[in-house]
Amino acid sequence: MNPLKWCIVGVALLAAQTQAADFKFGFINTERVYREAALTIAIQNKLDKEFSGRRGDLKKMETRARDLESKLAKNGLSSDERKRSERELAALDRDYRAKTRExxxxxxxxxxxxxxxxxxxxxxxxxxIAEREHYDLILQEAVYVDPKFDLTAKVLKELEK
Incomplete structure:
Protein backbone atom coordinates (compact mmCIF):
# COMPACT_ATOMS: atom_id res chain seq x y z
CA MET A 1 0.00 0.00 0.00
CA ASN A 2 1.36 3.39 -0.87
CA PRO A 3 1.82 6.12 1.76
CA LEU A 4 -1.15 8.14 0.49
CA LYS A 5 -3.53 5.21 1.05
CA TRP A 6 -2.14 4.72 4.57
CA CYS A 7 -2.67 8.38 5.26
CA ILE A 8 -6.31 8.19 4.05
CA VAL A 9 -6.96 5.05 6.17
CA GLY A 10 -5.40 6.76 9.20
CA VAL A 11 -7.50 9.91 8.74
CA ALA A 12 -10.66 7.77 8.30
CA LEU A 13 -9.90 5.82 11.47
CA LEU A 14 -9.20 9.02 13.39
CA ALA A 15 -12.47 10.55 12.14
CA ALA A 16 -14.43 7.41 13.09
CA GLN A 17 -12.82 7.39 16.54
CA THR A 18 -13.64 11.08 17.04
CA GLN A 19 -17.26 10.56 15.98
CA ALA A 20 -17.61 7.53 18.25
CA ALA A 21 -16.28 9.57 21.17
CA ASP A 22 -18.98 12.22 20.55
CA PHE A 23 -21.76 9.65 20.31
CA LYS A 24 -23.96 9.78 23.42
CA PHE A 25 -25.96 6.67 24.23
CA GLY A 26 -28.52 5.88 26.96
CA PHE A 27 -30.85 3.10 28.04
CA ILE A 28 -34.21 3.11 29.86
CA ASN A 29 -35.53 0.12 31.81
CA THR A 30 -39.25 0.47 31.08
CA GLU A 31 -40.23 -2.29 33.51
CA ARG A 32 -38.53 -0.37 36.29
CA VAL A 33 -40.28 2.84 35.25
CA TYR A 34 -43.66 1.05 35.39
CA ARG A 35 -42.80 -0.55 38.72
CA GLU A 36 -41.30 2.45 40.54
CA ALA A 37 -42.95 5.58 39.19
CA ALA A 38 -45.21 7.30 41.71
CA LEU A 39 -47.73 7.66 38.90
CA THR A 40 -47.87 3.86 38.58
CA ILE A 41 -48.61 3.48 42.27
CA ALA A 42 -51.34 6.12 42.06
CA ILE A 43 -52.89 4.36 39.06
CA GLN A 44 -52.77 1.00 40.82
CA ASN A 45 -54.54 2.52 43.84
CA LYS A 46 -57.12 4.12 41.55
CA LEU A 47 -57.80 0.79 39.82
CA ASP A 48 -58.00 -1.06 43.13
CA LYS A 49 -60.59 1.42 44.35
CA GLU A 50 -62.51 1.32 41.07
CA PHE A 51 -62.71 -2.49 41.05
CA SER A 52 -62.98 -3.16 44.80
CA GLY A 53 -66.78 -3.53 44.74
CA ARG A 54 -66.70 -6.16 42.03
CA ARG A 55 -63.78 -7.92 43.71
CA GLY A 56 -65.83 -7.99 46.94
CA ASP A 57 -68.82 -9.48 45.11
CA LEU A 58 -66.61 -12.26 43.75
CA LYS A 59 -65.29 -12.98 47.25
CA LYS A 60 -68.88 -13.26 48.53
CA MET A 61 -69.65 -15.72 45.75
CA GLU A 62 -66.59 -17.78 46.70
CA THR A 63 -67.71 -17.86 50.33
CA ARG A 64 -71.24 -18.93 49.36
CA ALA A 65 -69.84 -21.71 47.15
CA ARG A 66 -67.66 -23.01 50.00
CA ASP A 67 -70.68 -22.97 52.32
CA LEU A 68 -72.73 -24.95 49.79
CA GLU A 69 -69.90 -27.46 49.30
CA SER A 70 -69.66 -27.95 53.07
CA LYS A 71 -73.42 -28.42 53.28
CA LEU A 72 -73.33 -31.01 50.48
CA ALA A 73 -70.46 -32.86 52.13
CA LYS A 74 -72.62 -33.53 55.16
CA ASN A 75 -74.67 -36.69 55.22
CA GLY A 76 -78.09 -35.83 56.63
CA LEU A 77 -79.56 -33.78 53.79
CA SER A 78 -82.85 -34.85 52.27
CA SER A 79 -82.71 -35.63 48.56
CA ASP A 80 -84.74 -32.47 47.78
CA GLU A 81 -82.38 -30.33 49.87
CA ARG A 82 -79.35 -31.97 48.21
CA LYS A 83 -80.72 -31.37 44.67
CA ARG A 84 -81.62 -27.77 45.49
CA SER A 85 -78.12 -27.13 46.90
CA GLU A 86 -76.44 -28.82 43.92
CA ARG A 87 -78.45 -26.70 41.46
CA GLU A 88 -77.61 -23.56 43.42
CA LEU A 89 -73.92 -24.49 43.47
CA ALA A 90 -73.91 -25.19 39.71
CA ALA A 91 -75.64 -21.87 38.96
CA LEU A 92 -73.29 -20.05 41.32
CA ASP A 93 -70.29 -21.67 39.62
CA ARG A 94 -71.47 -20.57 36.15
CA ASP A 95 -72.19 -17.05 37.37
CA TYR A 96 -68.84 -16.87 39.17
CA ARG A 97 -66.91 -17.98 36.09
CA ALA A 98 -68.68 -15.44 33.86
CA LYS A 99 -68.21 -12.58 36.32
CA THR A 100 -64.56 -13.50 36.88
CA ARG A 101 -63.89 -13.49 33.14
CA GLU A 102 -65.72 -10.17 32.73
CA ILE A 129 -33.80 14.34 28.54
CA ALA A 130 -32.43 13.42 25.11
CA GLU A 131 -32.80 16.95 23.79
CA ARG A 132 -31.59 18.68 26.96
CA GLU A 133 -28.53 16.45 27.39
CA HIS A 134 -27.82 15.92 23.66
CA TYR A 135 -28.22 12.15 23.44
CA ASP A 136 -27.83 10.55 20.03
CA LEU A 137 -29.61 7.31 20.92
CA ILE A 138 -31.76 6.08 23.82
CA LEU A 139 -32.99 2.49 23.82
CA GLN A 140 -35.81 0.97 25.83
CA GLU A 141 -35.21 -2.73 25.14
CA ALA A 142 -31.92 -4.60 25.24
CA VAL A 143 -30.55 -7.93 26.39
CA TYR A 144 -27.69 -6.30 28.27
CA VAL A 145 -26.60 -2.71 28.86
CA ASP A 146 -23.75 -1.49 31.01
CA PRO A 147 -25.27 0.28 34.06
CA LYS A 148 -23.30 3.46 33.24
CA PHE A 149 -25.71 4.01 30.32
CA ASP A 150 -28.87 3.54 32.41
CA LEU A 151 -31.02 6.68 32.44
CA THR A 152 -33.99 5.13 34.24
CA ALA A 153 -33.44 7.14 37.43
CA LYS A 154 -33.44 10.38 35.41
CA VAL A 155 -36.72 9.42 33.76
CA LEU A 156 -38.28 8.54 37.13
CA LYS A 157 -37.15 11.92 38.48
CA GLU A 158 -38.53 13.69 35.42
CA LEU A 159 -41.89 11.95 35.87
CA GLU A 160 -42.07 13.23 39.45
CA LYS A 161 -42.16 16.84 38.20
Missing amino acids: FSEDFTQRRNEEFASIQERANRAIKQ
Missing part, protein backbone atom coordinates in the same frame (compact mmCIF):
# COMPACT_ATOMS: atom_id res chain seq x y z
CA PHE A 103 -63.87 -8.68 35.71
CA SER A 104 -60.53 -9.79 34.33
CA GLU A 105 -61.24 -8.37 30.86
CA ASP A 106 -62.49 -5.05 32.25
CA PHE A 107 -59.57 -4.73 34.65
CA THR A 108 -57.04 -5.50 31.93
CA GLN A 109 -58.62 -2.98 29.57
CA ARG A 110 -58.63 -0.22 32.21
CA ARG A 111 -55.08 -1.06 33.26
CA ASN A 112 -53.89 -0.87 29.65
CA GLU A 113 -55.64 2.49 29.20
CA GLU A 114 -54.01 3.90 32.32
CA PHE A 115 -50.56 2.52 31.51
CA ALA A 116 -50.76 3.98 28.01
CA SER A 117 -50.83 7.42 29.64
CA ILE A 118 -47.76 6.53 31.71
CA GLN A 119 -45.97 5.32 28.61
CA GLU A 120 -46.84 8.54 26.81
CA ARG A 121 -45.55 10.67 29.70
CA ALA A 122 -42.41 8.54 30.01
CA ASN A 123 -41.71 8.90 26.30
CA ARG A 124 -42.09 12.69 26.58
CA ALA A 125 -39.70 12.69 29.56
CA ILE A 126 -37.18 10.59 27.62
CA LYS A 127 -37.34 12.97 24.65
CA GLN A 128 -36.85 15.97 26.94
Whole structure:
Protein backbone atom coordinates (compact mmCIF):
# COMPACT_ATOMS: atom_id res chain seq x y z
CA MET A 1 0.00 0.00 0.00
CA ASN A 2 1.36 3.39 -0.87
CA PRO A 3 1.82 6.12 1.76
CA LEU A 4 -1.15 8.14 0.49
CA LYS A 5 -3.53 5.21 1.05
CA TRP A 6 -2.14 4.72 4.57
CA CYS A 7 -2.67 8.38 5.26
CA ILE A 8 -6.31 8.19 4.05
CA VAL A 9 -6.96 5.05 6.17
CA GLY A 10 -5.40 6.76 9.20
CA VAL A 11 -7.50 9.91 8.74
CA ALA A 12 -10.66 7.77 8.30
CA LEU A 13 -9.90 5.82 11.47
CA LEU A 14 -9.20 9.02 13.39
CA ALA A 15 -12.47 10.55 12.14
CA ALA A 16 -14.43 7.41 13.09
CA GLN A 17 -12.82 7.39 16.54
CA THR A 18 -13.64 11.08 17.04
CA GLN A 19 -17.26 10.56 15.98
CA ALA A 20 -17.61 7.53 18.25
CA ALA A 21 -16.28 9.57 21.17
CA ASP A 22 -18.98 12.22 20.55
CA PHE A 23 -21.76 9.65 20.31
CA LYS A 24 -23.96 9.78 23.42
CA PHE A 25 -25.96 6.67 24.23
CA GLY A 26 -28.52 5.88 26.96
CA PHE A 27 -30.85 3.10 28.04
CA ILE A 28 -34.21 3.11 29.86
CA ASN A 29 -35.53 0.12 31.81
CA THR A 30 -39.25 0.47 31.08
CA GLU A 31 -40.23 -2.29 33.51
CA ARG A 32 -38.53 -0.37 36.29
CA VAL A 33 -40.28 2.84 35.25
CA TYR A 34 -43.66 1.05 35.39
CA ARG A 35 -42.80 -0.55 38.72
CA GLU A 36 -41.30 2.45 40.54
CA ALA A 37 -42.95 5.58 39.19
CA ALA A 38 -45.21 7.30 41.71
CA LEU A 39 -47.73 7.66 38.90
CA THR A 40 -47.87 3.86 38.58
CA ILE A 41 -48.61 3.48 42.27
CA ALA A 42 -51.34 6.12 42.06
CA ILE A 43 -52.89 4.36 39.06
CA GLN A 44 -52.77 1.00 40.82
CA ASN A 45 -54.54 2.52 43.84
CA LYS A 46 -57.12 4.12 41.55
CA LEU A 47 -57.80 0.79 39.82
CA ASP A 48 -58.00 -1.06 43.13
CA LYS A 49 -60.59 1.42 44.35
CA GLU A 50 -62.51 1.32 41.07
CA PHE A 51 -62.71 -2.49 41.05
CA SER A 52 -62.98 -3.16 44.80
CA GLY A 53 -66.78 -3.53 44.74
CA ARG A 54 -66.70 -6.16 42.03
CA ARG A 55 -63.78 -7.92 43.71
CA GLY A 56 -65.83 -7.99 46.94
CA ASP A 57 -68.82 -9.48 45.11
CA LEU A 58 -66.61 -12.26 43.75
CA LYS A 59 -65.29 -12.98 47.25
CA LYS A 60 -68.88 -13.26 48.53
CA MET A 61 -69.65 -15.72 45.75
CA GLU A 62 -66.59 -17.78 46.70
CA THR A 63 -67.71 -17.86 50.33
CA ARG A 64 -71.24 -18.93 49.36
CA ALA A 65 -69.84 -21.71 47.15
CA ARG A 66 -67.66 -23.01 50.00
CA ASP A 67 -70.68 -22.97 52.32
CA LEU A 68 -72.73 -24.95 49.79
CA GLU A 69 -69.90 -27.46 49.30
CA SER A 70 -69.66 -27.95 53.07
CA LYS A 71 -73.42 -28.42 53.28
CA LEU A 72 -73.33 -31.01 50.48
CA ALA A 73 -70.46 -32.86 52.13
CA LYS A 74 -72.62 -33.53 55.16
CA ASN A 75 -74.67 -36.69 55.22
CA GLY A 76 -78.09 -35.83 56.63
CA LEU A 77 -79.56 -33.78 53.79
CA SER A 78 -82.85 -34.85 52.27
CA SER A 79 -82.71 -35.63 48.56
CA ASP A 80 -84.74 -32.47 47.78
CA GLU A 81 -82.38 -30.33 49.87
CA ARG A 82 -79.35 -31.97 48.21
CA LYS A 83 -80.72 -31.37 44.67
CA ARG A 84 -81.62 -27.77 45.49
CA SER A 85 -78.12 -27.13 46.90
CA GLU A 86 -76.44 -28.82 43.92
CA ARG A 87 -78.45 -26.70 41.46
CA GLU A 88 -77.61 -23.56 43.42
CA LEU A 89 -73.92 -24.49 43.47
CA ALA A 90 -73.91 -25.19 39.71
CA ALA A 91 -75.64 -21.87 38.96
CA LEU A 92 -73.29 -20.05 41.32
CA ASP A 93 -70.29 -21.67 39.62
CA ARG A 94 -71.47 -20.57 36.15
CA ASP A 95 -72.19 -17.05 37.37
CA TYR A 96 -68.84 -16.87 39.17
CA ARG A 97 -66.91 -17.98 36.09
CA ALA A 98 -68.68 -15.44 33.86
CA LYS A 99 -68.21 -12.58 36.32
CA THR A 100 -64.56 -13.50 36.88
CA ARG A 101 -63.89 -13.49 33.14
CA GLU A 102 -65.72 -10.17 32.73
CA PHE A 103 -63.87 -8.68 35.71
CA SER A 104 -60.53 -9.79 34.33
CA GLU A 105 -61.24 -8.37 30.86
CA ASP A 106 -62.49 -5.05 32.25
CA PHE A 107 -59.57 -4.73 34.65
CA THR A 108 -57.04 -5.50 31.93
CA GLN A 109 -58.62 -2.98 29.57
CA ARG A 110 -58.63 -0.22 32.21
CA ARG A 111 -55.08 -1.06 33.26
CA ASN A 112 -53.89 -0.87 29.65
CA GLU A 113 -55.64 2.49 29.20
CA GLU A 114 -54.01 3.90 32.32
CA PHE A 115 -50.56 2.52 31.51
CA ALA A 116 -50.76 3.98 28.01
CA SER A 117 -50.83 7.42 29.64
CA ILE A 118 -47.76 6.53 31.71
CA GLN A 119 -45.97 5.32 28.61
CA GLU A 120 -46.84 8.54 26.81
CA ARG A 121 -45.55 10.67 29.70
CA ALA A 122 -42.41 8.54 30.01
CA ASN A 123 -41.71 8.90 26.30
CA ARG A 124 -42.09 12.69 26.58
CA ALA A 125 -39.70 12.69 29.56
CA ILE A 126 -37.18 10.59 27.62
CA LYS A 127 -37.34 12.97 24.65
CA GLN A 128 -36.85 15.97 26.94
CA ILE A 129 -33.80 14.34 28.54
CA ALA A 130 -32.43 13.42 25.11
CA GLU A 131 -32.80 16.95 23.79
CA ARG A 132 -31.59 18.68 26.96
CA GLU A 133 -28.53 16.45 27.39
CA HIS A 134 -27.82 15.92 23.66
CA TYR A 135 -28.22 12.15 23.44
CA ASP A 136 -27.83 10.55 20.03
CA LEU A 137 -29.61 7.31 20.92
CA ILE A 138 -31.76 6.08 23.82
CA LEU A 139 -32.99 2.49 23.82
CA GLN A 140 -35.81 0.97 25.83
CA GLU A 141 -35.21 -2.73 25.14
CA ALA A 142 -31.92 -4.60 25.24
CA VAL A 143 -30.55 -7.93 26.39
CA TYR A 144 -27.69 -6.30 28.27
CA VAL A 145 -26.60 -2.71 28.86
CA ASP A 146 -23.75 -1.49 31.01
CA PRO A 147 -25.27 0.28 34.06
CA LYS A 148 -23.30 3.46 33.24
CA PHE A 149 -25.71 4.01 30.32
CA ASP A 150 -28.87 3.54 32.41
CA LEU A 151 -31.02 6.68 32.44
CA THR A 152 -33.99 5.13 34.24
CA ALA A 153 -33.44 7.14 37.43
CA LYS A 154 -33.44 10.38 35.41
CA VAL A 155 -36.72 9.42 33.76
CA LEU A 156 -38.28 8.54 37.13
CA LYS A 157 -37.15 11.92 38.48
CA GLU A 158 -38.53 13.69 35.42
CA LEU A 159 -41.89 11.95 35.87
CA GLU A 160 -42.07 13.23 39.45
CA LYS A 161 -42.16 16.84 38.20
